[in-house]
Amino acid sequence: xxxxxxxxxxxxxxxxxxxxxxxxxxxxxxxxxxxxxxxxxxxxxxxxxxxxxxxxxxxxxxxxxxxxxxxxxxxxxxxxxxxxxxxxxxxxxxxxxxxxxxxxxxxxxxxxxxxxxxxxxxxxxxxxxxxxxxxxxxxxxxxxxxxxxxxxxxxxxxxxxxxxxxxxxxxxxxxxxxxxxxxxxxxxxxxxxxxxxxxxxxxxxxxxxxxxxxxxxxxxxxxxxxxxxxxxxxxxxxxxxxxxxxxxxxxxxxxxxxxxxxxxxxxxxxxxxxxxxxxxxxxxxxxxxxxxxxxxxxxxxxxxxxxxxxxxxxxxxxxxxxxxxxxxxxxxxxxxxxxxxxxxxxxxxxxxxxxxxxxxxxxxxxxxxxxxxxxxxxxxxxxxxxxxxxxxxxxxxxxxxxxxxxxxxxxxxxxxxxxxxxxxxxxxxxxxxxxxxxxxxxxxxxxxxxxxxxxxxxxxxxxxxxxxxxxxxxxxxxxxxxxxxxxxxxxxxxxxxxxxxxxxxxxxxxxxxxxxxxxxxxxxxxxxxxxxxxxxxxxxxxxxxxxxxxxxxxxxxxxxxxxxxxxxxxxxxxxxxxxxxxxxxxxxxxxxxxxxxxxxxxxxxxxxxxxxxxxxxxxxxxxxxxxxxxxxxxxxxxxxxxxxxxxxxxxxxxxxxxxxxxxxxxxxxxxxxxxxxxxxxxxxxxxxxxxxxxxxxxxxxxxxxxxxxxxxxxxxxxxxxxxxxxxxxxxxxxxxxxxxxxxxxxxxxxxxxxxxxxxxxxxxxxxxxxxxxxxxxxxxxxxxxxxxxxxxxxxxxxxx
Numbered sequence: 001x002x003x004x005x006x007x008x009x010x011x012x013x014x015x016x017x018x019x020x021x022x023x024x025x026x027x028x029x030x031x032x033x034x035x036x037x038x039x040x041x042x043x044x045x046x047x048x049x050x051x052x053x054x055x056x057x058x059x060x061x062x063x064x065x066x067x068x069x070x071x072x073x074x075x076x077x078x079x080x081x082x083x084x085x086x087x088x089x090x091x092x093x094x095x096x097x098x099x100x101x102x103x104x105x106x107x108x109x110x111x112x113x114x115x116x117x118x119x120x121x122x123x124x125x126x127x128x129x130x131x132x133x134x135x136x137x138x139x140x141x142x143x144x145x146x147x148x149x150x151x152x153x154x155x156x157x158x159x160x161x162x163x164x165x166x167x168x169x170x171x172x173x174x175x176x177x178x179x180x181x182x183x184x185x186x187x188x189x190x191x192x193x194x195x196x197x198x199x200x201x202x203x204x205x206x207x208x209x210x211x212x213x214x215x216x217x218x219x220x221x222x223x224x225x226x227x228x229x230x231x232x233x234x235x236x237x238x239x240x241x242x243x244x245x246x247x248x249x250x251x252x253x254x255x256x257x258x259x260x261x262x263x264x265x266x267x268x269x270x271x272x273x274x275x276x277x278x279x280x281x282x283x284x285x286x287x288x289x290x291x292x293x294x295x296x297x298x299x300x301x302x303x304x305x306x307x308x309x310x311x312x313x314x315x316x317x318x319x320x321x322x323x324x325x326x327x328x329x330x331x332x333x334x335x336x337x338x339x340x341x342x343x344x345x346x347x348x349x350x351x352x353x354x355x356x357x358x359x360x361x362x363x364x365x366x367x368x369x370x371x372x373x374x375x376x377x378x379x380x381x382x383x384x385x386x387x388x389x390x391x392x393x394x395x396x397x398x399x400x401x402x403x404x405x406x407x408x409x410x411x412x413x414x415x416x417x418x419x420x421x422x423x424x425x426x427x428x429x430x431x432x433x434x435x436x437x438x439x440x441x442x443x444x445x446x447x448x449x450x451x452x453x454x455x456x457x458x459x460x461x462x463x464x465x466x467x468x469x470x471x472x473x474x475x476x477x478x479x480x481x482x483x484x485x486x487x488x489x490x491x492x493x494x495x496x497x498x499x500x501x502x503x504x505x506x507x508x509x510x511x512x513x514x515x516x517x518x519x520x521x522x523x524x525x526x527x528x529x530x531x532x533x534x535x536x537x538x539x540x541x542x543x544x545x546x547x548x549x550x551x552x553x554x555x556x557x558x559x560x561x562x563x564x565x566x567x568x569x570x571x572x573x574x575x576x577x578x579x580x581x582x583x584x585x586x587x588x589x590x591x592x593x594x595x596x597x598x599x600x601x602x603x604x605x606x607x608x609x610x611x612x613x614x615x616x617x618x619x620x621x622x623x624x625x626x627x628x629x630x631x632x633x634x635x636x637x638x639x640x641x642x643x644x645x646x647x648x649x650x651x652x653x654x655x656x657x658x659x660x661x662x663x664x665x666x667x668x669x670x671x672x673x674x675x676x677x678x679x680x681x682x683x684x685x686x687x688x689x690x691x692x693x694x695x696x697x698x699x700x701x702x703x704x705x706x707x708x709x710x711x712x713x714x715x716x717x718x719x720x721x722x723x724x725x726x727x728x729x730x731x732x733x734x735x736x737x738x739x740x741x742x743x744x745x746x747x748x749x750x751x752x753x754x755x756x757x758x759x760x761x762x763x764x765x766x767x768x769x770x771x772x773x774x775x776x777x778x779x780x781x782x783x784x785x786x787x788x789x790x791x792x793x794x795x796x797x798x799x800x
Contacts, residue, residue, distance in 0.1 A: 040108075048107075051078070129477055132517060133161075162220070168755055174235040179202035187238075207298060214275055219237070246267050250266060256795040260279070293328060321352065350380070380398060382394075403429070460483065491524070521550075546607050570619075649712055741793075
């Protein structure tokens, strides 16, 4: 008799059942070690006091500021204090026996007093430039938040101001801005995409591309951007990688519901360590078995090498890479949904990488950072009519490569009562595109996009800021950035693109702080738009039409947070947009361009649009305390942009309101239970031009409905809410540990509202039916593609 092999999920469940029987042989202690240093110059703070909660234990660092503790495995809060410095509290310190936990505790000097008065929670620590609109996520939160499934891109969508779910694709939408207004960094290295399967000219995809197991934490900045970051109007995501272990070689093996992978780490030399992650998907096999029309495959890798040359000099080498491929699953399926999807979705692949080196040097009361990096993004797609590979059936053949070479230098000084910094950024941006596609905007004529282009631009910028502390009360920061590039005469002169900024921080009492910022931020349109070349054009068609988008922004926040991990914040913001790209063929703002699978913006455009986004955010959050953790946030955001006719209309991301509730409990038995519930208002959408879409000449090119942009975003989807739950457990053994999680999204099977799609009626063989009164047209109808299914995910991580 032939026996059926066990699936990965069955092996995981089998292991979870057996693990408790081995638990008696476990070792229930782990190592916590690190350094306590001055944040400004990295001088060690000898004999600093380190307190461990909830053990109510205190120890002193040695004469070099170093400490090493053996603690029972578990979750701790660590506080470091030193005379003349602000005490620092770090939450979510997870000690286990497989991997030593390293902490670098950087304390800020306390002016005018030797007493340690103020206690700052690292999770909510602000900077002089960004006193508001900053959200920090610990590695534990990224790995264990329900619904995030160890994915930083999904974790971002639980933060205030970030839309939890959108009606098309997986775009990241922050404070009403479009998806291309976000920037992503790993340490000081810019990466081209945070996710697999992204849409070129936007951001966001179904799966994160950075392994959560190698992260130290992440920070989302949704306003008041530091002057050293350019080309971001809505958000900056900054990911910190942890260092590889220094005691011995180790690593992990993990299996999830959609992928598996390994990590390896350890000492490379006496003063350096490495950390490597490799992942591969296997979901395509399960998707094929159940008849899903699109079969995605992805791989990713990350590498971090850290050199601690001495206490004042460190070097980091960072590399990330992704490879994605998506194919159509061709089955004997004549359902309307299946035929619609394989009718228009292309096949293609994507690849990206980023590699760079960072050098930091600490001087007495100052420091500087130098970084060199390159990032690259490849995007290809092809589509044939009826998926028959013949030259006469070619509808789309797209090939694009983007690359950037970056140099950054930043110097920061910390004299008494003052902080100031200066820096420069120079980078080369390149684009090669070979683009062929058919499209129809009338029943009588089929148009063709057919061009290849090679674009090379130099970008240059200077920036600086100055912060003055008026005693221990008012902090005032003034910042300035100017930048330019060689794209056109409009963008060349940096004196014409000056971005001033001001930030204020005023403690109202010992527990409440009022923070305010105002500034101007700029961003160039995406390269896919800058490099577009119309038929017969000898130059880039949009070169004389595009300019820097200019966005004056302001924010005001009232905040309370404590060393116990508690935070309450209410913040209002306003963003205006000038010189926003308008797509001339479609007659819409680039903020409303959503309905494409490969790239957005490869058409004629001009910087004539305007817009505004404004809103209010409320957040209350408690880090884990007495085994309980929770957070509540609510956002009200309006987003409006002008189209080619100059009318200000709601953007495609004008959800208006959304909220999150997250709560969890750490049981004494070691099990961790958590839930997340979110609610999001309905998004506007553009109805179809049903008459135009029904013509055979039009349908046989697009194989889906054509939006009626004369009625852009005139309809709105219903609101949506969802419940996710998660269970975690870790078992510790002598020199290794096993972690298990079970995550279910959409527990009560709520159907998410998606933009309805237009399709043709078909006969029993799947062939489109002609219109009964007009032989030039097909019979068409609208389908509301609302599906309701829970999405379970299960994972096992073995660390050693």
